[in-house]
Amino acid sequence: MNRRSFLGSSLVASVLCVQPRLALSITAPATYDLEAHVGKGRLYGEDGGVSDLWLYNKTLPGPELRVRRGETLRVNFTNRLDTPTSIHWHGIRIDNRMDGVAGLTQEPVQPGESFIYEFTVPDAGTFWYHAHTMSWNQVPRGLAGALIVEEDVPAFPREQDLTLFLSDWRLDDGGRLDTASFGAMHDFSHAGRLGNWLTVNGKSMPDIPLVQGVWHRLRVINGSAARVLDLDPSRFGAQVIALDGQALESVPETSGALQLSPGQRVDLALKPEALGAMPFEMTTGQPFAFARFIVTEGPTSSGPRNRPLVAANALPKPDLSKVRRMPLDMAGGAMGGMRALMEAGKDPRAMMQNGQFWAFNGEPGSMEREPLFRAKQGESIQLDIANDTAFTHAIHLHGHHFQVLSLNGEAQDPQDWRDTVTLHRKDTASVAFQADNPGKWLLHCHMLGHAVSGMTTWFEVG
């Protein structure tokens, strides 16, 4: 087996890149201009076809936005697509009006129109941004990018602070982005829109330069619409230092295999000792390389010799002694999930006629329904999540980070803060957070085809 048979495609991707425009000063907000366009990308080898993509600033992924913790980020956004869109800032504990959820926190930005996103960023870490209007369609066409919030004094020098933005593409037989299958009910009712090709920073098998003997931070973002990626950082000697943008209070000496669901991030610290090439591998039983680290000798002064410490962000902690518990039962989908709903007295046929395959607490969720719950500002909320389906789901909470208290009844490390939690079939998880951020917040599966077909609900704070 090789990389190709792993993902089922022989195609090689490469795209043109354009530098983002950045204006930064001490008092003014960090300001970026972003435009969503249709674009073309030669996603394959030289003899391959040209793909129709939707891009921010004509780059794939969109330009990396960098801002310092506590600063204000201002994004002048213009929609040059011929369809409405909006931008969500995934993982940022944001001002609700800027959360970018069309239909809940803002009207979608119409073709030709602009919207100014402006908000302060309370946490340093690895975040990302992506379309949040028909996201099941817009994200896997290319509308996503990295949002990096630097520490007050950046813990790693800029040259040793690298982003690996992972995207999963579904390519057709001609090697172009398969646009005919967007919205396929089979994807919605099964594992989502799985691709057959993986890119790192928009490229297939890019070389990532590293310096021998100094510490680097690798910010790994899973920007896929549905694919869960397995990663074993110990294979290339890396340690996990942050999850979903939140630095760990204490870094484990060795980090074993981990899974990165759509939307999740992991920051790794890595000091390569050996010169030469080293594969960046995903594992699914067997490892497959999707990028190559090229380790060279740097100038002697080229970076930290001791692993820099990254302080944890000050997150509002839930008060577990007075937490309000809410169930979140996931049901539905193919492979018996619909039958189970029928046995529970539901009418899955009517659901399916509306393109709905999934239920939260017995009913397809949606933004049009009443919220799952309303919380007083500062109230501690615990979600007891149960996956009664045959598929994996990645439950994402907007505007807050949560502690995973337990997974299948097993207590988890309370220092691990997340904005997205993975539940495989039959898994249960309890997560808790302090609902301190006023507004209307989405709670949904980050398998984006699931989100649009029943796995979306919301809650209100304040």
Ligand code: C2O
């Ligand atoms: Cu990254 Cu509502 O999602």
Ligand code: CU
């Ligand atoms: Cu799901």
